[in-house]
Amino acid sequence: MQNKICIIFNPAARGEKAKNLLTKLHSVVGKVPIKISQYPGDAEAKTEWAIEQGYDLIVAAGGDGTINEVVNGFNGREVTLGIIPLGTINVFAMELGLPRSIEKAWTMILQGNVKIIDLPKANDHPFVQLAGVGLDAKVLQVTHKDIRKTFGPLSYVFTVTKLLKEPQPLIEVRLKEGKRFFGSFLLVGNGKYYGGPFSVFPKARLDDGILDGCLFSRVSSTILLKCLFKSFFNKMPTDCEVIHFQSKQFQVSSPEEIPVELDGDFYGYTPVSFSCEPHKLKVIVPPSEKATC
Ligand SMILES: Nc1ncnc2c1ncn2[C@@H]1O[C@H](COP(=O)(O)OP(=O)(O)OP(=O)(O)O)[C@@H](O)[C@H]1O
Incomplete structure (x- = not known):
């Protein structure tokens, strides 16, 4: 039909x-x-x-x-x-x-050509590709609309430089599967890419029923540049500055409220619970892509 x-x-x-x-x-x-x-x-x-x-x-x-x-x-x-x-x-x-x-x-x-992919959620709010807790959400929150309009994505670089001088928050991530991690900036991916052709979650698949996390213990311009450079070539750093995890469900909390973004728009503040509904969203993809239905 x-x-x-x-x-x-x-x-x-x-x-x-x-x-x-x-x-x-x-x-x-x-x-x-x-x-x-x-x-x-x-x-x-x-x-x-x-x-x-x-x-x-x-x-x-x-x-x-x-x-x-x-x-x-x-x-x-x-x-x-x-x-x-x-x-x-x-x-x-x-x-x-x-x-x-x-x-x-x-x-x-x-x-x-329809493909059926997972539908991640922050609390009850669906998102499709990515989420961030900490730095990137704060950048979206504080970069003025007019500056964004004038300078485009470059405006975020100005804000990041300013925010990196501020004290970094403490984020606790508690996986349903049992593990606990601490850091200051969290990225969550349904797919591989973040912010452009940067493969921050190289193992992620849109239809694997799990979310990929990338938790930075601390952030600095050197760490961010290193991550961007490596992720552009499909390799995220595996050193102690970044913890990678995969999980079906996890809680993110912090002593103070930390901003959260979903798909590049400000969403709200911690605490937030991430989960993933497997095979929930039907999306049209190029005919060359294998459909999963
Ligand atoms: N009529 C409108 N006036 C102002 N903002 C709007 C209007 N309609 C929708 N929006 C907002 O526009 C924002 C930007 O939209 P969108 O993310 O699709 O574009 P983009 O930021 O250029 O793309 P991308 O996120 O892929 O870089 C969204 O936050 C959406 O809520």
């Missing part, structure tokens, strides 16, 4: 440059409805509305934050996710090997 498709478009993605792509998007998708997200959180509301109207293939046209909102709008219902990557970095699209051009992404969506 043919899917009923609805597109949820975020004009604010790619530093608000995505809005210039709306006419192009209309010309590529023809009569398929495009609903425009009007404010942060609206992509989730529009997805819920679309599902109530009987649409069963919801296409997120935006970046990772838009995909996150769309998936949160699924609320456990049996619908399929399509993606037209219009964000700045598009880490999840990179993980799935999706084409970046609107035409190619649309052709792939119409081909309809």
Whole structure:
């Protein structure tokens, strides 16, 4: 049976440059409805509305934050996710090997090769690709929107440099499987990539039923640069500064509240519990990708 498709478009993605792509998007998708997200959180509301109207293939046209909102709008219902990557970095699209051009992404969506992947959660809040506790979440929280718009991803580098001068927090990670770790900055991955083509979780797979963690005992510009360099070549440092773990479920706590981000957007504060629902999310991938259903 043919899917009923609805597109949820975020004009604010790619530093608000995505809005210039709306006419192009209309010309590529023809009569398929495009609903425009009007404010942060609206992509989730529009997805819920679309599902109530009987649409069963919801296409997120935006970046990772838009995909996150769309998936949160699924609320456990049996619908399929399509993606037209219009964000700045598009880490999840990179993980799935999706084409970046609107035409190619649309052709792939119409081909309809579905893969079923895991759906990670922070408390009850789903995310698709990654989460961070500590430094990166704080960077997202404090980097002003106008500075982000002007300097793009470079604006985060300015903030990191400033934040590294501050005292580092203490994070405790308690795995359901029994182990306990301590550190100051935690990254959690469903897939391999973080922040671009950086393979911070080289062992991660989107459909293995587990989450990968990377806990830094402390962070400095040298440690971060070393990690970025190594992860670009698919090798994370294995020295004492970084603990790698895999787990189905774990708790993260800290003496003080520490910020948490999900898929590149600020989410809230510790304590937070991470878990992973295996084989829960249907997503359209290129025909060359082996479907798991
Ligand atoms: N109409 C809107 N006005 C302002 N912000 C919006 C609007 N609609 C959605 N948003 C917000 O835009 C933010 C950025 O979206 P998104 O993450 O998709 O783009 P991006 O940051 O360019 O991409 P990526 O995360 O892949 O680099 C999200 O936090 C989302 O909540």
